Amino acid sequence: MATGRLADTYGGYRARLVECLRQNGIRDLAVLRAFGETPRHLFVPEALRSRAYDDVSLPIGSGQTISQPTTQGRYLEALGLQGHERVLEIGTGSGYQAALLSHLAQMVVSVERLPELATRARQALDQAGTTGVMVVVGDGSLGWRPEAPYDAILVAAASPHVPRPLVSQLAEGGRIIIPIQRDQAQELRRVTKRGGELEEERLGEVQFLPLIGKHGFSTNGIE
Secondary structure, three states: OOOOOOOOOOHHHHHHHHHHHHHOOOOOHHHHHHHHHOOHHHHOOHHHHHHOOOOOOEEEEOOEEEOOHHHHHHHHHHHOOOOOOEEEEEOOOOOHHHHHHHOOOOEEEEEEOOHHHHHHHHHHHHHOOOOOEEEEEOOHHHOOHHHOOEEEEEEOOEEOOOOHHHHHOEEEEEEEEEEEEEOOEEEEEEEEEEOOEEEEEEEEEOOOOEOEOOOOEOOOOOO
16 A cells, blocks of 8 residues: 655645545545645656646547546545455556555556557656556556456446456456446446356446557547
């Protein structure tokens, strides 16, 4: 879990972001604390740092974005982490969500398909003093079997279905948070594994980039 102290001038901006998240319905105190302790400005391009604590998504290069904090807060709250879990994140992106997860779980494995993003994410995580996060390069739709099973899996991209490899790497009683895309609509779902069976809950509409990979979409966004 993350233990480093922040020495920067952005504390007031983080406090304002936490208040915005609270007003937008995020109630989990551990999640709010994670946002208050994680330096989002280190995970966005330097030219955009003046907007780092706005509740908006921002471009991070390579055609990818850092998600809106309210959306990430919903994700993290839906996972219901207690601090002892092993978590798999699909889609490292900037590394910010992995940093947030490090405050909420014991261990985080984050899979990124673009090597240049993975490199930048590792640098940002190091700069932020984040511990307990391993960033690997690979096809996220295949998960990351060497560290399985996972108590929770968070997929930060829309998939046409729940990838089978992720289900096989999920521990009994574990849950997957994933956007499922049908036609042009996306819906966030929480999938819980009980007795080898999957229980699905619908958590509302979302909008994410597609999950590219063997068990997701192809590079042109088509299955």
